[in-house]
Amino acid sequence: MNGRAAVGLGLLVFVLALAVRLAHVAEYRSEVGLDVSRIAQSDNHVFAEWARQIAAGDVLCRNQPHAWHFWTRQVAPDAQWVDWYGGERTYHQAPLYPYFLAAVFRSFGDDRTAVAIVQAVLGALTCLLTFVLGRRVAGPRVGVVAGLLLALCSPYFFYDVFLLRDGPIALLVVVAALAAERVLRLGRRRDWLGLGAALGLFTLMKETGPALLVLAIGLAAWRHRAALRRAALPAGLLVLGFLVVAAPAYARNVAVGAPTFRLSTRGPEVFIAGNAAGQDGRSWDPPIDLTRRILTETGFSLPGAMIESIETHRSAPTGYLALLWEKTRAFFSGEEIPNNVNYDQFRAHLSTLRIGFVTVTFLGPACLLGLFLGLRRRERLAAPYLLFLALSASVIALYVLGRFRIQVLPLMALFSAVAIDDVARRLRRAPMAALPPLLAFGALLWVAWPKPSVFTAENKHAAFMMMHVVTDDLERARRFRDAHRAAIGDLDLEAIDPDQRRFLAALDAAFERYEEAHEHRGAERMLRLGRAYADYVEATGGFLQGLMRERAFECLDEARRLDRGLAGPDYETGRVLMASHDLDGAVLSFVRELGFAPEHPGAHRGIGLIMYGLERRDASVRHLEMAIRGGEDDAALLATSALVRGSPSMIDKSVPLVGGEMLRVYAPELAIERARAARAAAGPSEVEVLLRVGLALYAAGRGLEDREALLEGRAVFEGLIEAQPGRAAEWERLASVIDDTLAALHLSPR
Numbered sequence: 001m002n003g004r005a006a007v008g009l010g011l012l013v014f015v016l017a018l019a020v021r022l023a024h025v026a027e028y029r030s031e032v033g034l035d036v037s038r039i040a041q042s043d044n045h046v047f048a049e050w051a052r053q054i055a056a057g058d059v060l061c062r063n064q065p066h067a068w069h070f071w072t073r074q075v076a077p078d079a080q081w082v083d084w085y086g087g088e089r090t091y092h093q094a095p096l097y098p099y100f101l102a103a104v105f106r107s108f109g110d111d112r113t114a115v116a117i118v119q120a121v122l123g124a125l126t127c128l129l130t131f132v133l134g135r136r137v138a139g140p141r142v143g144v145v146a147g148l149l150l151a152l153c154s155p156y157f158f159y160d161v162f163l164l165r166d167g168p169i170a171l172l173v174v175v176a177a178l179a180a181e182r183v184l185r186l187g188r189r190r191d192w193l194g195l196g197a198a199l200g201l202f203t204l205m206k207e208t209g210p211a212l213l214v215l216a217i218g219l220a221a222w223r224h225r226a227a228l229r230r231a232a233l234p235a236g237l238l239v240l241g242f243l244v245v246a247a248p249a250y251a252r253n254v255a256v257g258a259p260t261f262r263l264s265t266r267g268p269e270v271f272i273a274g275n276a277a278g279q280d281g282r283s284w285d286p287p288i289d290l291t292r293r294i295l296t297e298t299g300f301s302l303p304g305a306m307i308e309s310i311e312t313h314r315s316a317p318t319g320y321l322a323l324l325w326e327k328t329r330a331f332f333s334g335e336e337i338p339n340n341v342n343y344d345q346f347r348a349h350l351s352t353l354r355i356g357f358v359t360v361t362f363l364g365p366a367c368l369l370g371l372f373l374g375l376r377r378r379e380r381l382a383a384p385y386l387l388f389l390a391l392s393a394s395v396i397a398l399y400v401l402g403r404f405r406i407q408v409l410p411l412m413a414l415f416s417a418v419a420i421d422d423v424a425r426r427l428r429r430a431p432m433a434a435l436p437p438l439l440a441f442g443a444l445l446w447v448a449w450p451k452p453s454v455f456t457a458e459n460k461h462a463a464f465m466m467m468h469v470v471t472d473d474l475e476r477a478r479r480f481r482d483a484h485r486a487a488i489g490d491l492d493l494e495a496i497d498p499d500q501r502r503f504l505a506a507l508d509a510a511f512e513r514y515e516e517a518h519e520h521r522g523a524e525r526m527l528r529l530g531r532a533y534a535d536y537v538e539a540t541g542g543f544l545q546g547l548m549r550e551r552a553f554e555c556l557d558e559a560r561r562l563d564r565g566l567a568g569p570d571y572e573t574g575r576v577l578m579a580s581h582d583l584d585g586a587v588l589s590f591v592r593e594l595g596f597a598p599e600h601p602g603a604h605r606g607i608g609l610i611m612y613g614l615e616r617r618d619a620s621v622r623h624l625e626m627a628i629r630g631g632e633d634d635a636a637l638l639a640t641s642a643l644v645r646g647s648p649s650m651i652d653k654s655v656p657l658v659g660g661e662m663l664r665v666y667a668p669e670l671a672i673e674r675a676r677a678a679r680a681a682a683g684p685s686e687v688e689v690l691l692r693v694g695l696a697l698y699a700a701g702r703g704l705e706d707r708e709a710l711l712e713g714r715a716v717f718e719g720l721i722e723a724q725p726g727r728a729a730e731w732e733r734l735a736s737v738i739d740d741t742l743a744a745l746h747l748s749p750r
Contacts, residue, residue, distance in 0.1 A: 006140065010131050013147035017127035021120035021157045024352040028161045029113055031349055032464065037112070037163050038471040041069055041547060042340050044163040046092060051101030051163075052110065060252050066092050066265065070546045074288045075269075075295070084300035086259040093264045095249060096204035097165035112163070119160040119167055126171040127151045130410045133178055136185075137380045138418055145417035146410075149363065154356030155336055156409045158343055165205060166406035172202045173391065174410045176212070180219075180383035183234075187223065192234040196241025203246050206407070207264040208394045213242055215390055268295060268305035274327075274400040277312035277319060281327040282337050282401045327396045331405055332368055334361025334450035339402030345463050348455035360405070363412045365444030369437055370415030373422040381418070384411050458487050462507060463544075466536065469511070470547045472529075474518055481511050499683045503539060510535035523563035527572070530555035534575045545579070552576045567596035571603050583610050599658060601630025605637050612640050620644060621665050622655045639678035639692035646671025646700030668700035672709045675700070679716065684723050690716055698738055707747040714738040 037048035046067045053063060066088070068078055075081075082088045101115060108114035127150045135143030150156060159167045179198040182191045195216055203209025217235045224231040253260050272294055273279060273286040290312065298304030313320040336343035336359075347353040371388075374381050388411040395404045419437070426434035455463070461484035468477035488504065510532055517528035533552035537545055553576065556569040574589030587610055590603040597603070608623030624641045644650060650665040657663050675696040682689045694716035701709030717735040721728045 006135065009140065009144050010128050010147070013131045013144065013151055014124050014128040016148070017151035017157075018120060018124035020151060020352065020356060021123050021160055022117065024157055024350065024356075025113065025116040025120055025161055027350050027352050028116070028346075032346065033473075033476055034464065034467055035112060035471055035473070036341060039467075039547060040550060041543075043067070044340060047098055047101060047163045047165070050092065050098040051105055054099060054102035055105040055110075060256050061091065061095070062089060062256055064089050064092060070550075071286050071288060071291075075286070075292045081265075084295065085265040086262055087257065089256045089258040090265055091249070091253075091258070091263050093165075093266055094203065094205055094207050094209075095263060096201070097168060100168065101163060112161075115163060116161045120157070122171050123157050123160055123167050124151070126167070126174055126410055129171070129174040129178065130413060133174055133181065133384065133410075134414050134417055136178075136181055137384060138374075138377060138414075138421065141424075142414070142417045142421045145420050146414045149358050149413040149416055150410055152356050153358040153363065153409060153413065154347070154353040155343055155359055156406060157356060158346065158353060159341075159403070159406060162341055164340065164403070166403055169202075169206050169407040170410050172198070172205050173387065173407050176202055177383050177387050177411065180216070180387060183219075184382050187234075189233070189237055192220070192237040193241040196238035196243075197245045198241075199238070200242040200245030203242070203263065204249055207266060208391075208398070209246075211394065212387075212390060213238065215386070219386070267302045268298065268300050270399055271302065271305050272309050274398065275306075275320070275323065276309045277316070279323070279400075281323050282330050284339055284400050284402055324396060327401060329447070330401055331392065331396055332360070332364035332444075333448040334359055334364065336360070336450075337402050339400075339404075341403075342463075344453040345455055345460070348453060348460040349464070358413075360409075360412070361445070361448055361450060363409065363416050364448045365441055366416035366419045367412040368444055369441050370417070370419035370422075373437060374415060374418040377418075384414055387411065388415070459484075461487055465511070466507075466540070466544060466548075469514055469532075469536065470544075470551055472551075474515070477511070478515070499685045502683050506535070506539035510539055523559045523566050526555045526559035526562065527566060527568050530559060530569065530572045534572045534579075537576050537579045549576050549580055567593070570596070571600060571606075574603065574606050578606055578610065583613070586610060599626065599630060601627045601632045604630065605632045605634075609636060609640055612644065617644055617647075617650065618653060618655060621650075621653070621663070622657060625655075625657065625663060633677070633681075635678045635681035635683075635686060635689050637678075638674045638681070639689045639696065642671040642673075642675035642678060642696035643692045643699070646675070646696045646703070648699065648703050668703045668706075671696050671700040672704075672706065675709075676712070679712070684719070687720065687724055687727075690720055690723075694720070694734065698734075698741070702741050702745075705745050705747070707742070707745075710738050710742055710747065 036042050037044040039045055046065060049065045050061070053065065054061065066078075066081070066085070068081075072078075072081060076084075104115050104118050105111075108118075127147045130150050131143045131147030133143070134146035156167065156170070176195070176198040179191070179195040182188075183195050196213070199209055199213045199216060202212065216238050220234040220238065221228060221231045223234070249263055250260055252258075253262065269286060269291055272291050273284060274281050276287055276290055276294075278287060278290075279285070294305050294308045298308060310320055313323075330337070338345075343353075371385075374385075378385065388408055391408050391411075392405075395401065395408070419441070423434050423437050426437070461480045465477055465480035465484055468474075468480060484507075513535055514529065514532035517525055517532055520528055530552050533548050533555060536548040537552060540548060552572065556573050559566055559569050570589045570593040574586045574593065577583075577586035577589060587607055590606045593600055593603040604623040605627035608620045608625075608627055611617075611620035611623065620640070621644055624637065624644065627637055628641060645665055645667045648666065653665040654662045655665065675693045678689060678696075679693045682693065684690075694713045697709045697713030697716065700706070701713060714735050717731045717738070720731040721735075724731070
């Protein structure tokens with residue numbers, strides 16, 4: 001192929017890649033428009049704040065921002081993390097990406113679309129360089145196929161619209177691969193210097209760069225293994241090129257008093273989350289207590305954390321190997337594991353992510369096949385082989401998977417192209433010779449095939465509705481709310497799962513409260529927003545619940561600041577803390593609210609339920625009764641009250657109510673009435689509520705020798721056997737206790 005044809009093909013790859021990426025940017029802006037950088041718990045937010053600070057003039061990052069997440073503050077106070085980091089001026093992560101963002105902000109303004117367009121151009125450039133790399137190491141057909149695969153790889157260009165560094169890291173991976181290829185092919189002094197510089201640039205973008213430098217020095221030693229003294233020059237050139245690029249960051253550290261060679265605070269906690277016993281190694285969910293212990297004992301040492309994490313598998317030594325195997329399998333599978341953003345969620349909305357039909361479902365198996373079939377050309381493919389194996393091993397061994405395999409997608413595309421080229425050659429020469437690799441690919445594809453997306457036509461709008469609520473973009477939240485209502489409008493709500501029906505109703509009620517809050521101003525608006533976010537905290541779970549919790553606290557704190565005498569913020573804070581299982585904090589908040597409104601039914605409800613859970617039955621009765629008399633009538637409240645007031649152990653108890661009235665606690669008739677009301681209001685998955693209903697009906701029914709109440713209690717436990725078969729033995733035992741009671745009282749169960 002002549003030079004003009006190569007330029008034409010390269011231009012084709014670049015133009016196609018850029019067109020798809022710009023279409024994605026445009027569609028994202030018009031159809032979704034979510035500003036993830038406004039979510040404080042995301043890496044997007046940290047990079048945005050960091051870049052704005054640099055763009056504003058703090059070039060040395062003397063006021064280095066750090067990420068304070070839910071989990072970090074559960075592990076240790078902020079001051080402890082700063083001490084572990086080596087001081088507050090240590091770069092939070094490798095610094096090149098925030099400097100890149102700052103340059104975009106300075107050039108085009110603080111505009112997410114401008115960043116997305118620039119990143120789209122860099123992504124298209126990565127596709128072009130992948131074409132160049134493929135052409136050099138395996139011929140023009142491999143180059144074209146590799147470039148086109150990457151151009152149409154939606155999990156890759158998906159990240160262009162976010163403030164995340166993974167796409168630019170992939171660009172530097174290809175640059176490093178091209179530099180390594182020149183070293184292996186030509187081996188000139190300037191080539192070694194260039195490889196060192198490429199690795200220095202990579203180090204400024206990704207923390208694993210120094211390990212690659214060590215491997216490159218090992219490569220120099222291997223190339224000159226017959227006379228190791230001759231390896232000193234290329235090794236020196238590697239280090240020189242590396243330092244020329246990386247030295248400014250080290251000089252900055254010296255200037256601001258940060259540890260000289262530390263370019264990131266990340267490491268020990270990531271290894272723990274990805275490799276300790278009990279972790280799946282795929283998603284980000286740090287084990288809080290274990291992380292605290294290991295980081296404290298090792299002093300935030302990466303080698304120490306690695307040893308301690310692996311030792312957690314001591315009772316089952318093969319468990320760590322099994323974990324690595326599962327991570328390796330997941331690395332080449334088609335499942336896109338959410339980390340900061342959820343590919344499947346966005347793909348359900350954006351046609352460009354479906355037009356980009358190439359995913360890891362194809363690239364993973366094809367890459368594995370290409371790694372095997374390419375061994376015949378291993379000398380030419382040596383640079384991609386070495387870099388792919390090193391980077392893949394670092395992700396699998398050190399990290400949770402999440403989005404971190406994005407950096408190797410260009411190399412996955414390259415080896416996939418090698419497989420396609422090899423199979424095509426076999427088909428031309430002898431079609432039957434292509435059968436074994438095709439069968440192998442089919443088997444690998446079957447293993448890699450992902451589970452169906454959880455996002456359906458009926459539910460896909462709700463997630464974005466809530467994410468826009470988190471970022472307080474009312475107009476876009478309304479749009480997705482309307483789309484959500486339209487999507488479920490044709491559903492027979494009475495026919496769907498009662499818990500799902502209850503969840504949909506809770507979402508509707510929370511949104512209406514959120515929407516109504518915007519009709520107010522000042523402290524009242526912030527209080528009402530906090531109340532709406534508290535509704536979402538109670539209705540949701542997982543990471544989304546954490547985001548809603550954070551927004552609730554922000555709004556309620558602002559309401560207090562604007563009006564110190566405002567009633568309500570403490571109650572809403574208590575609701576949030578109670579839903580988040582911070583019971584001590586919840587009680588304190590409810591008590592503070594009672595200082596404003598002594599008869600506040602919601603605050604009494606919260607304290608009553610918490611006191612019951614702490615087995616302080618006497619203390620719970622008064623608050624439960626005050627809540628019911630104030631108008632509270634939910635299933636959990638009624639079931640708890642029924643259990644306490646129907647228990648014969650409370651027969652001699654009495655508690656004072658407001659106004660000095662004494663309440664006799666034991667009231668079995670009332671307990672049965674409330675238990676029946678709670679049973680009617682409870683959903684089938686509200687196991688704790690139904691357990692209390694069944695126990696209340698048993699206790700009160702036994703005291704009154706009420707056959708019907710006892711049978712109703714038995715029916716509750718029979719229903720729980722079906723709803724929660726994992727605890728069937730427990731429910732069967734309780735049902736048999738009622739049978740024994742019926743027999744002892746000579747009451748027929750029929």
